[in-house]
Amino acid sequence: MSLEVLDAGALTTIQDLGRFGHAHLGVPRAGALDAPAAALANRLVGNGRAAAVLETTLSGLTVRTHRARTIAVTGATCEVTVDGRAMAHSEPISVRAGATVELGHASAGVRSYLAVAGGIDVRPVLGSRSTDTLAWVGPARVQDGVWLPVGTPEGAPAPLDVGVRRTAGRHLRIAPGPRADWINDSAWRDLDHAAYTVGADSNRVGLRLQGPPLHRARTGELASEGIVLGAVQLPPSGQLVVFLHDHPVTGGYPVIGLVDPDDLAICAQLRPGERVELRVQSSSGRGAGPSAGSSTG
Structure with missing residues (x-):
């Protein structure tokens, strides 16, 4: 199972819980900036909390699946489509093999999270799959045309969960x-x-x-x-x-x-x-x- 990245947007990175215990070596922690949103995405697709997700920045992301799998999009509000059909934000979505999944531009917030059942299964670096954009430790920034491996699903998608929408007046x-x-x-x-x-x-x-x-x-x-x-x-x-x-x-x-x-x-x-x-x-x-x-x- 893998995801083919058709359009990586302005900045898409792979993130998990982060890289702990290496500050004395000059290595930051990295990890998903909106940790609750990333955790929600993982729960919705049945992943453990440490599974890696894709973090987008403002301009969205387009990928193609190569096996049927459950996905979820959380975080910044954006239009979610599968083969051009509108899908729900912050809910589990079943996609067929070969489907094109698009996260549109963020209409509120900055960072959206795409979780796939099984997690993004790139090789860990210092115990984490997170991309550090300061020192560029970990996986490379996601680029157009790359293929991202996906692991084996761990559990069933969550039947019900609640996402927190953050609004103005913060x-x-x-x-x-x-x-x-x-x-x-x-x-x-x-x-x-x-x-x-x-x-x-x-x-x-x-x-x-x-x-x-x-x-x-x-x-x-x-x-x-x-x-x-x-x-x-x-x-x-x-x-x-x-x-x-x-x-x-x-x-x-x-x-x-x-x-x-x-x-x-x-x-x-x-x-x-x-x-x-x-x-x-x-x-x-x-x-x-x-x-x-x-x-x-």
Whole structure:
């Protein structure tokens, strides 16, 4: 069983849960940016949670199946057709051998996920089938004309499941990070409920936010330190960067905050030009900023 890629779109990559335990070697984790959407697609076709899927970016994907199989499309809203016939989004779809499956341009969100019963069965690299777009570790970027192997189905398609559709009016919860004291309490209060616009240069490495610049309370620069998924970095420009799954493992700008892990999937689907509001959280729940009870260490 294999998929023939007829049109790979702007950027299609193979992703699974990610590549863990190699940051000390300079290897990012990678993995599906909208992890809940990828997990839903796998459940719908009867795959285990670690099965690899195809992650598209805005412009869709067209493939041809070479054996009858169950598929599902989740994530960003898009038109799904099989041999030109409209099919449901976020539901299991049975396709015949030789069928042409097309995911159209995303009408809401950025990244759609195509799961096939059996999973995309490329060779793992360092324990993962995920493509890392920063260091290009793992499978190559999906190109027109390639044939992708598909594994043996593991279980029956899910009879019923529920996908979460993310709509406008989104916000990101941010807790103070290890360098929270690089901005003062007044700046933390300004940051709470501040509106930012998603930058056009956002990608799998990081979500770039454009808005009111934050001014540092300290001068100088840091030596390079470790970076984790969801880290909110403050460059000299004062414009924030939220690091996503293909982030570098170290960075030299202060990490003032961390995005709540449950909000990372929102970052995956924010389109350039969309607005997002920040909500500053504290460990005590009593307000915004480090002085409300969060540690700055």
